[in-house]
Amino acid sequence: MQDRQLYQQILGIGAPWLVSRVELDLAAEEVHVYLGHEETATFRCPECGEVCPLQDHQPERTWRHLDTCQYRTLLHAELPPTRCKAHGVRVVRIPWAEPYGRFTALFERLVIDWLQAASQQAVADRVGLSWDEVHGIMERAVKRGLARREAEPIPHIGVDEKSFRKRHRYVTVVSDIDRGRVLYVATDRKQKSLDGFWPTLSEEQLASIEGVAMDMWEPYVNSTQQHLPNAEEKIVFDKFHVAKHLGEAVDKVRRREHKELRAEGDERLKGTKYDWLKGRDKFDEKGWRAFCRLRRSHLKTSRAWAMREQAMKLWDYSYRGAAENHFRWWYRWATHSRLKPMIDKAKMLKTHLKNILTYLTHPITNALSESLNSKIQWVKYTARGFRNQANFKTAIYFHCGGLDLLPAI
């Protein structure tokens, strides 16, 4: 029969497997392809490869395959189990699908490719599967990819939190800064969230870590100190996180001062919140000149702003001693400023200074690479369909893990 040969070729199926019959169900718009094997075929134990006698065939199984001419195409076969002396009864390995899969490898490849570019719901609608079925393909792809990972050296890692769905629900994300990929995702942002990461590394990988960028967040610090040798020389508190803290302090000073000025009918600080927080490059010429005039008008907020600018110069130094001198000078200025928010932050920076200055040895920050960040945004954007964090984590690994996701066959 011609259609049998045609399907044998399309499916790329060779001896001992053959297409025994093809049925076309016009009403249901389905093609059913029945596979069998030659009577004299020998099969090998999937575990050790020994040629083994066969058991009775198992009940028929069905796999969804790529559509043929827009007809849903299903493969059917009864698989023979082998009886191995060493491994007992095992179902034979088949060339069109992974063990226990309900889709052919080619079909899974198609879904995985589409998932890179479209949401799970869009892919589910397109191929006529449920959201859960598509997510199952994604989960298997991630499992496959994680199992294939090699224990490469990872000199620079970043530990960060990402909010999930509602505020105050977090996942911890560990990334490989040099390769721009996510290594590990865990629920919450507690010490035990990060504790789970370290055992996933080989001893050599652990020894290869030179710097760990993170926020000044005690649970992460504690976990790193407990698991990473010489952690005190490797933890690098993130520059942008420090900048954010100082920005918050500047804003507090501004709010209080604005209230005081307003009581005297002075509206100078009205609507200036973001001017004090954004960088020079975010102003146009006219805006910058106006801001400079405001800054020169003897405001407490101007002083707080200048303190923040000076503190950020710490990251420009090459030598630790010079940076420490700069900090001592800055610290005295800030703590004598009589601006409470600045005094508080200055004390916080002093406590953490040692691991802020590790930046001079390991110039790393927690700012994810552009492409990784946009992928995480994409995952968050399409996360509306995620009922739980497990699904969210799977999607982060899928899109950001740099994994080899496709079935091997």
Ligand SMILES: [Zn+2]
């Ligand atoms: Zn065996």
